[in-house]
Amino acid sequence: MQRRDAEGQQAGAGAKVRRLYQSGEAVGGSGGAALAVQRTLRAGASVCPGLAKDTVGARGPRYTRAVTLSSTDLPAVRAALLAWFDRSGRALPWRVGPEGRRDPYRVWVSEVLLQQTQVSRGRVYFERFLEAFPTVQALADAPIEAVLKAWEGCGYYARARNLHKAAGVLAREGIPASYAGWRALPGVGPYTAAAVASLACGEARAVNDGNVRRVLARLRGELQPTEAWVQARADELLDLSRPGAFNEAVMDLGATVCTPKAPKCGECPVSAWCAAFASGDPAAFPAPKVRAAVRDVRAVALLLGDGREAVLERRQGTLLGGLMGLPTEVLAEGETERAALTRLAGRLGVTVTGELGTVTHGMTHRRITLTVYAGVGGPARSRVAEAALSRLDHKALALWERRRASLFAPA
Numbered sequence: 016m017q018r019r020d021a022e023g024q025q026a027g028a029g030a031k032v033r034r035l036y037q038s039g040e041a042v043g044g045s046g047g048a049a050l051a052v053q054r055t056l057r058a059g060a061s062v063c064p065g066l067a068k069d070t071v072g073a074r075g076p077r078y079t080r081a082v083t084l085s086s087t088d089l090p091a092v093r094a095a096l097l098a099w100f101d102r103s104g105r106a107l108p109w110r111v112g113p114e115g116r117r118d119p120y121r122v123w124v125s126e127v128l129l130q131q132t133q134v135s136r137g138r139v140y141f142e143r144f145l146e147a148f149p150t151v152q153a154l155a156d157a158p159i160e161a162v163l164k165a166w167e168g169c170g171y172y173a174r175a176r177n178l179h180k181a182a183g184v185l186a187r188e189g190i191p192a193s194y195a196g197w198r199a200l201p202g203v204g205p206y207t208a209a210a211v212a213s214l215a216c217g218e219a220r221a222v223n224d225g226n227v228r229r230v231l232a233r234l235r236g237e238l239q240p241t242e243a244w245v246q247a248r249a250d251e252l253l254d255l256s257r258p259g260a261f262n263e264a265v266m267d268l269g270a271t272v273c274t275p276k277a278p279k280c281g282e283c284p285v286s287a288w289c290a291a292f293a294s295g296d297p298a299a300f301p302a303p304k305v306r307a308a309v310r311d312v313r314a315v316a317l318l319l320g321d322g323r324e325a326v327l328e329r330r331q332g333t334l335l336g337g338l339m340g341l342p343t344e345v346l347a348e349g350e351t352e353r354a355a356l357t358r359l360a361g362r363l364g365v366t367v368t369g370e371l372g373t374v375t376h377g378m379t380h381r382r383i384t385l386t387v388y389a390g391v392g393g394p395a396r397s398r399v400a401e402a403a404l405s406r407l408d409h410k411a412l413a414l415w416e417r418r419r420a421s422l423f424a425p426a
């Protein structure tokens with residue numbers, strides 16, 4: 016019954032949008048822009064190309080039709096969103112169990128893993144991680160090296176360490192049944208705690224991540240939403256009777272329809288109430304965040320051995336600290352590559368035999384340029400396949416494979 020009512024409301028909302036566009040009201044008249052919108056909707060596109068050009072000013076989009084979401088609209092918006100989710104929600108490997116009662120271990124691991132990873136790639140990592148550690152107990156019992164190895168490629172290894180630490184707490188004390196219990200675990204912030212509490216425990220907690228921020232900023236026509244603003248709007252819109260499904264619905268809408276660059280407003284269940292859609296340039300909301308400058312880091316590394324067995328060190332400091340990797344030295348301010356290499360070779364007591372090449376690796380705030388050299392002598396080698404290595408080290412080791420292949424390539 017709930018579902019049928021919601022679908023009825025959504026159908027009404029969709030009809031309202033279509034009527035507005037057919038009358039031209041949504042673009043402020045019945046001129047060329049209105050006709051362009053009608054053509055665009057008929058063609059199935061999301062944004063009218065001509066409209067975007069006409070309505071975006073130097074300081075942001077110029078509204079062609081004011082849309083303000085009032086508190087009396089909220090039940091209809093919730094219903095439309097949930098009806099859409101009931102029809103179109105994604106089947107994801109961590110959505111095991113009924114809505115609001117998902118498997119907490121799967122939800123927790125997926126939310127931690129997807130914080131810096133796209134869903135398409137995250138799915139592969141998730142399956143690999145769950146295969147290695149199918150239960151909380153299996154994760155708690157595993158050595159940290161095995162956890163880091165299974166986390167390879169996901170980056171931000173502190174998250175894997177915290178998962179492992181928290182699994183120990185869960186194995187000893189049991190799975191929390193509330194937001195507060197999840198929030199108290201190592202590495203679990205407000206977003207992850209709200210996601211697990213709502214999706215797995217049915218607690219009324221609104222999540223607030225990049226997708227939620229974008230959807231709410233557009234719905235409300237807010238160019239510069241603060242964290243507090245997003246949380247307040249998310250709390251206000253949350254469906255208290257289906258909080259888990261509601262959070263999943265907003266996540267899915269942001270990931271599949273209200274996408275960053277080309278929102279598919281023609282398919283959106285809440286377009287009738289959306290201020291950004293009414294502006295004619297939905298992708299302008301929210302305004303891009305000012306990103307911190309990316310710092311260039313230069314380093315040298317030594318490959319002592321080969322692609323199977325090599326000298327590996329546990330890295331210290333902020334450059335992939337905690338992971339195993341090729342012995343590396345970061346160039347100090349004003350230092351030459353040769354000087355850093357001499358320092359590295361001296362520390363290990365080895366002789367440098369030649370350069371293998373240079374690799375680069377981008378991180379959130381750093382771009383690393385690593386020049387890799389081959390050498391002889393030095394400490395004992397370790398088996399490369401058994402160590403948890405960063406993507407930077409895999410790229411460095413690939414240089415050796417490339418060199419070997421070129422040496423043995425037919426003339």
Ligand code: SF4
Nearest residue numbers: 273280283286289297
């Ligand atoms: S919420 Fe996003 S996809 Fe939906 S109408 Fe607004 S801008 Fe378009």
